[in-house]
Amino acid sequence: MLQIGILLMRHYKLLSLAAITDVLDTVNKIYxxxxxSTPFTIHMVHTAETAHLAAAFPDYISHGIDVATTFNLVLVPSFTTDDLKQTITANREYVPWLKQQYKNGAEIASFCTGAFLLGASGLLDGKIATTHVDACKDFSTAFPAVNLLSDKTVTHDAGIYTSGGATSTFHLLLHLLEIHCGIEIAVRTAKIFAIDMGRDKQSYFSTFQPTRNHHDDLVATAQQRIEASYQEAATIEEMIKDIPSSRRNIVRRFKQVTGVTPIEYLQLTRIEAAKKLLEQTGQQMMEVIFNSGYNDPKAFRKVFRKTVGMTPSEYREKFNAVR
Incomplete structure (x- = not known):
């Protein structure tokens, strides 16, 4: 029987924890x-400050991190908050505990933004990982020693697992079930929860969210120029030519503030516009291409596929709301 410890952290996301327990309980019922014999014994693990959270889960064993228990598998749910730096600080007591569990032989799996707690522990240094697609930029900045695969739904490296955002939780759970219970149970569980098995990418769920909470007026001006004129088939030099600074200085400051170069920012803005047209309109593909600032269909399709992870037609088929 696998001893599974689920962390009851501050700011945990209820949906994440509910998905984890629901899947594990379902498999136990199947057996x-x-x-x-049921394959899993589920423990809710808490600190002194989060002990009160265990009252919401009366059907499970609960105990503090000070209790000497070695688990086979430790699960780290997602967080609700966007202030992940503060959230990790609030949950810092789990860091040495996670490291000790891993040292004792436990496998560890994080779901969505739960990867930030693993990142803070150092256990992901030099390993591959993923997290919510829209949190990848912040994760890479906070933990540069981690090999972040932002497009991946699930990763596994040396006994540590991570998943992408939201419903990717189910894909990681299925992966764990296949390892510990076999493919038959994984498939049966997928059918019960109506999960499409085999999805290994999440890049097409990403939304380009430009950095705006900065105080660099020059960069802000460049951003405004690009966003106002992205539909024009113009070069980035034409868009920023009237800004009173050298191109080299603009590019340097722009990347420092936003994390991308001006030309990358232009491409991301255009692709985001194209995605919205594909989602919300019935425009012909050539109209979408021209209305998002491209005049070369081949170049558009190449950039779109590289950025989104699928072709424009595949994206429209998956997300278009106009039928």
Whole structure:
């Protein structure tokens, strides 16, 4: 029987924890109905400050991190807050505990933004990982020693697992079930929860969210120029030519503030515009291409696929609301 510890952290996301327990409970019921021993014993693990949270989960064993228990698998749910730096500080007591569990032989899996707690522990240094697609930039900045694969739904490296955002939780759970219970149970669980198995990418769920909370007027002006004129088939030099600074200085400051170069910013702005047209309109593909600032269909499709992870037609088929 696998001993599983689920962390009851400050600012944990209820949906994440509910998905984890629901899937594990369902598998236990499958085994029980078949007259077999259940494969999982579930523990809710808390600190002194989060002990009160255990009252919401009366059906599970609960105990503090000070209790000497070694788990086979430790699960780190997602967080609700966007202030992940403060959230990690609030949950810092789990960091040495996670490191000790891993040292004792436990596997560890984080879901969505729960990867930030693993990142803070140093256990992901030199390993591959993923997290919510829209949190990847902040994760890379905070933990540069981690090999972040932002487009991946699930990663596994040396006994540490991570998943992408939201419903990617289910894909990681299925992956863990396949490892510990076999493919038959994983497939049966996928059918019960109506999960499409095999999705390994999440890049097409990303939304370009430009950095605006800065105080660099020059960069802000460049951003405004690009966003106001992205539909024009113009070069980036034409868009920023009237800004009173050298191109080299603009590019340097722009990347320092936004994390991308002006030309990358232009491409991301255009692709985001194209995605919205594909989602919300019935425009022909050539109209979408021209209305998002491109005049070369081949170049558009190449950039779109590289950025989004699928072709424009595939994206429209998946997300278009106009039928």
């Amino acid at each position: 029980h109905k078949n007259g077999q």
